[in-house]
Amino acid sequence: MTADPKMYDCPALIAIKAISGKWKTRVLWLLRDGPHHFGELRAALPGVSAKVLSEQLGQLKDDAIISSREEMRDGVLYVLYAYSDYGRGLIPVLDQLGAWGQAHQNR
Numbered sequence: 001m002t003a004d005p006k007m008y009d010c011p012a013l014i015a016i017k018a019i020s021g022k023w024k025t026r027v028l029w030l031l032r033d034g035p036h037h038f039g040e041l042r043a044a045l046p047g048v049s050a051k052v053l054s055e056q057l058g059q060l061k062d063d064a065i066i067s068s069r070e071e072m073r074d075g076v077l078y079v080l081y082a083y084s085d086y087g088r089g090l091i092p093v094l095d096q097l098g099a100w101g102q103a104h105q106n107r
Helices: 011-019 024-031 038-044 050-062 087-104
Strands: 066-073 076-083
Touching (some): 011 024, 024 038, 024 050, 024 066, 024 087, 038 076, 050 066
Antiparallel strands (some): 066 076
16 A cells, blocks of 8 residues: 555544455454455355455455465365454454444444
8 A cells, every 4th residue: 555645644544545445344354253265255245246355355465454375175276364463453443443333333
């Protein structure tokens, strides 16, 4: 992610930009519980196309928030996604946002 000088007056915007997108926050929420394969993420996110999910995962990888590794099982290639060491710093932030959201969902 390239630095945008207009965002320096509000560092929260930098964080929001990194996790914004219809599916990114949902993916990150799911990965809090541990690594997931692409198919598992897709099954847990009804309505997302493979193309869009792949793009969002690629953006999270480009920003070093998540990492991936390939696994071969029975001749089939699987990609496993997980938080990177750098990205793990977002977990407590997402937990706090989730708690705030639950507390205010009925407002």
